[in-house]
Each structure stands twice: as structure tokens, then as C-alpha cells.
Amino acid sequence: MKTLRIMMTGAGAPGAPGIIRCYRNNSERSVRVIGCDMNAKIPTIGMLDAFYQIPAAKEPNFISSVLEIAVAENVDVIQPLVTKELEVFAKFEKVFSEKGIAVCISPLEHLEIANNKGYLLERLKENGIQVPKYVKIQKVEEFRGACEELGYPLNAVCFKPTVSNGSRGFRVIDSSHDDYRQLFNEKPNSTHINLESAESILGSRDTIPELLVMEYLPGEEYSVDMLVNRGETLCAIPRKRLKMNGGISTWCKVEKKEDIIIYCIQIAKELKLHGNIGIQVRYDNNNVIKILEINPRVQGSIVCCAAAGVNLPYLAIKQAIGEEIGDIEVKWGTEMVRYWKEVFYDIEGHAFAY
Secondary structure (H helix, E strand, O other): OOOEEEEEEOOOOOOHHHHHHHHHOOOOOOEEEEEEEOOOOOOOHHHOOEEEEOOOOOOOOHHHHHHHHHHHOOOOEEEOOOHHHHHHHHHOHHHHHOOOOEEOOOOHHHHHHHOOHHHHHHHHHHOOOOOOOEEEEOOHHHHHHHHHHOOOOOOOEEEEEOOOOOOOOOEEEOOOOOHHHHHHHOOOOOOEOOHHHHHHHHOOOOOOOOEEEEEOOOOOEEEEEEEEEOOEEEEEEEEEEEEEEOOEEEEEEEOOOHHHHHHHHHHHHHHOOOEEEEEEEEEOOOOOEEEEEEEOOOOOOOHHHHHOOOOHHHHHHHHHOOOOOOOOOOOOOOEEEOOOOOOEEOOOOOEEOO
């Protein structure tokens, strides 16, 4: 096979090193990996064959900049890692296909549902798929009433913006939570907040983003990495999230959970997503699995699935360029533990090893 030229955006993301290893360890062909990122200095610089700094997805020259690089590098396929870029790529997918460049992306109309947590829960609920109890609000004055409607203070609740990613804006309100213990025994990265503090923060602005106030799901949390073909699931691999830091898994384990797999297959079919997608789920008080959110892209800990025998990022690339996927076999029970590693830059901005 000829060398495959892969462009990845978000090349400085925490999960990017593992995804680059997925590209390299494909056992079929050599690859050239072209990384792009908004930041000039990224930790994966030494893992890439080429790197380019690009504008943010909201900038008017985002697509033209990416296209120029892709054409110059003779790129075969683009795999976006950044949530905010997905809908932009979907809008301009034809611009790339006309140049013979495939993009690993779901159709725009389906992304618009998956990327808005309010639309997502409404759509699933309307079609008989179990979702957490929730109230959608747009005013600070509605916040306390929404919490009480969901059973607070007897029951814990949580809230988050309908449009966000990476745990931004997510907080848990639990009247039984010990703030004193948190202050002196936990690092300052807890997602817990009391009701009065939340109201004070939200009330400090004239307007707030649309929020979902939801029942808090206290059970085990799983992130499900999937490969989907226009809504039909080719593979679904649940990963138990054993430890997290800032919403990113630092310890996880691949487990065969049939109830989760069946549940996620239903969701993927309803939303007709395509390629690599991730669905985050959690058990409620009655051990019923319910969705938290969808990442309609490669997830940052998907390398755990590759170590378990299923190289999902590479399989999505094969799918995008029209190649057969072949048989899939999962090594259930595979665990992943992450560690820190450094990259150094000199005063002129050149990366070096130490």
C-alpha cells in the first residue's frame, strides 16, 4: 500500500499522542501525519511529520487555511479532533471532496442535534430512549425552581450549558456534600458547588447561556467509543472511567457491558451519526443506564480501544476513503493508566529532547 497522508486538527489536545500512535500502529501501511492546531507550541510536535498553526474554527479563514495546507501536503483524509470545528467541516465537506480529500465527519443536520445537549435529550426522549430527568432554563430566576422540580435538596442535581464541551460549565449541587472536607482533603478541581454559590455566579451577569438542570446520576460512568456507518453501528466498546482529571480519563478499563452497548446502538441509529463517535453514559439510582452527552468525533482516550485490539481512529479513516473494515475482535478487560511526559522548547521556539 502507498503511504497514507493523514491530517489531524487539534494536534495539541491531551488525547492526541495516543491517536497519533493509532495512526502509526495500523499494521497495514506507512502513514504521514500532518498536525494542525491553534497553538504554535504543542506537546506532540516530535510525533508529527509536519505541523501547521491554523486559525480557530470561528475565524472566516479557517477552511481556506486548512484546505491550502491539505492540498500542499497532498492529504488523503482529515480527522478533526476539535468539537467546535465539526460543524464547520460538515458545512464545507464538499470543498474538500472536490479536491479528493476525505473528511471523517457526520452530516451537518445530525451534528447540530448531537452538539446541543438540549436538542439531544429532547430528540431521544421523543423517540422513547431513556434519558436523565431534566429542565431547560434560560433565566437565572428559573434556576432554583428547576433544581427543586428535580428533587433538590433531597436529591442531588447537576447543570451544564446546552452547548459546551470538555466538562466546561458542569457542576453538581448536592446538599449532603461536605464542603469542609472538600476544602482540606481534595485538590481544588471538584465539580461540586452549593446552590447559593451557583445562583450568585449566574446572577452576576445580565444573561446566561441556555442551561440544562438535570438529575445527578450517581452510578458508574462509561465512555463508549463507537464506529458507525450512517447510523448503523459497526463496533461499540464501553470503557469504565475509573479516574478522571478535568473530564479526561487517566485510568479506564474496557468492559463488555451488553446493556450499555444495546443502549448506545439505539442512540446512534436514531441520530444517524457517522464515523468515530463517543457516547458518555452513567447509571442512575435504579441501575438504569442514561446518557450524559455525545462526542461526535474521536474521543481522547480511544487509544485504550486500540490497545484492546480495535484501532478505531484508523478504521474510521479506512471507512472515509472507502476501504473495507474487516473483522473486529475486542480484548475485553484491557486497562489504561496515563502518566505525564514533557516536551521542551528553546528560546527561539524550537522543540528539543531532554
